[in-house]
Amino acid sequence: DMQMTQSPSSLSASVGDRVTITCRASQSISSYLNWYQQKPGKAPKLLIYAASSLQSGVPSRFSGSGSGTYFTLTISSLQPEDFATYYCQQSYSILYTFGQGTKLEIK
Amino acid sequence: EVQLVESGGGLVQPGGSLRLSCAASGFTFSSYWMHWVRQTPGKGLVWVSRINGDGRSTSYADSVKGRFTISRDNAKNTLYLQMNSLRAEDKAVYYCARLQLYNSGESAFDIWGQGTMVTVSS
Numbered sequence: 001d002m003q004m005t006q007s008p009s010s011l012s013a014s015v016g017d018r019v020t021i022t023c024r025a026s027q028s029i030s031s032y033l034n035w036y037q038q039k040p041g042k043a044p045k046l047l048i049y050a051a052s053s054l055q056s057g058v059p060s061r062f063s064g065s066g067s068g069t070y071f072t073l074t075i076s077s078l079q080p081e082d083f084a085t086y087y088c089q090q091s092y093s094i095l096y097t098f099g100q101g102t103k104l105e106i107k
Numbered sequence: 108e109v110q111l112v113e114s115g116g117g118l119v120q121p122g123g124s125l126r127l128s129c130a131a132s133g134f135t136f137s138s139y140w141m142h143w144v145r146q147t148p149g150k151g152l153v154w155v156s157r158i159n160g161d162g163r164s165t166s167y168a169d170s171v172k173g174r175f176t177i178s179r180d181n182a183k184n185t186l187y188l189q190m191n192s193l194r195a196e197d198k199a200v201y202y203c204a205r206l207q208l209y210n211s212g213e214s215a216f217d218i219w220g221q222g223t224m225v226t227v228s229s
Contacts, residue, residue, distance in 0.1 A: 034215040043202055043219035044152065050213035087152060091214045094166055096142070098152040 002026055004088055006099035012107040017078045021102045023071045023088035032092035035064055035073045038101075039084045047086075048073065078104075109133035109218055111203050116223030123193050123227070129186040129203030129220055137161065137181040140206040142216065143188050145199035145225075153199075156188065157206070171197075193227045200224050 003026035013019050023033065031051040036044035046055045048064035051071055061076040075082055083106050088099040115127040129141070143155040156167045156177040165177050176189040186203050201223050204216035 031211075032213050034213075036216075043222055044216070045219070046215055046217050049207070049215035049217075050209055050211055053209075055215075055217065089152075089215075094154075094157070095168065096144075096154040096216075098154075100151050 002029070002090055002093050002095060002097045004090055004097050004099040006086075006088055006102050008102060009100065010103040010105065012105050013078055014107045015078050015080055019075050019078060019104065021073045021086055021088075021104075023066075023073070023099050025069045025071075025090055025092075028068045029090045029092035031067050032090055033064075033066065033071045034089045034091060035062075036087045036089065037082075037084045038087065044087060080106075111205065111218055111220035113201065113203055113220040113223040116201065116225045118226045118228065119193055120229050121194060121227055124189070124191045125193065125225060127188040127190065127201055127203075127223055127225075129188075131184045131186065131205075134205070134218075136179075136184040140208075141177075141179060141186045142204045142206055143177060143186075144202045144204055144216070144219075145197075146202065146222070147199045155201070158186070190225070193225075195227050198225060198227050 005024045033051045035048040038044045052064045063074050085101045085103045087101050110132045112130045119125050137160050142157045146152050158165045158177045162179045174192045178187045203220045205218040207217040208214045
């Protein structure tokens with residue numbers, strides 16, 4: 001089965017910092033990779049689709065890159081509302097596997 | 108406003124049944140594949156099932172195959188998940204989600220419901 005591995009599992013950062021979260025697929029998934037943000041008690045929210053395309057309405061400080069098995073999500077300048085958990089997800093195979101999540105906390 | 112609203116969660120005994128509903132509004136429901144995804148603290152987000160626009164094609168995760176049935180009523184703009192033979196490990200928040208297909212061939216869950224909690228316990 002496809003495995004998606006995110007790192008780090010948690011991250012402490014300050015407002016204004018630039019942060020990068022990585023996601024590795026156990027096999028090549030081309031650009032079939034999405035990123036979601038989830039806040040406590042809320043549903044996930046789509047940020048990036050197809051590895052690097054910004055979902056409508058998402059601030060431009062969010063960006064994604066990568067292809068094959070290695071992907072990154074970068075937040076260029078952290079805002080208070082960005083502290084949340086982030087998940088990658090592959091849409092290459094039917095199981096739509098998610099990563100285990102990266103919890104972004106305030107330092 | 109494009110929206111998905113789930114209902115039907117609750118407490119059920121092991122071996123029992125529950126039917127979740129997901130009411131869609133603000134978009135042409137019958138044009139989209141719809142999915143169920145569940146979330147637990149231990150296993151995170153896990154895809155459960157999907158159904159195509161006309162309801163004729165369905166798929167399931169191995170963990171629920173033979174116990175859960177996905178269906179839809181396009182006249183009512185509603186998605187369903189019938190859950191039978193429930194187990195303790197089915198305890199989760201269940202989300203319905205719309206699958207958006209992009210010109211490049213990729214896809215993503217662009218609209219999610221608010222989630223409904225299912226607890227399986229005696």
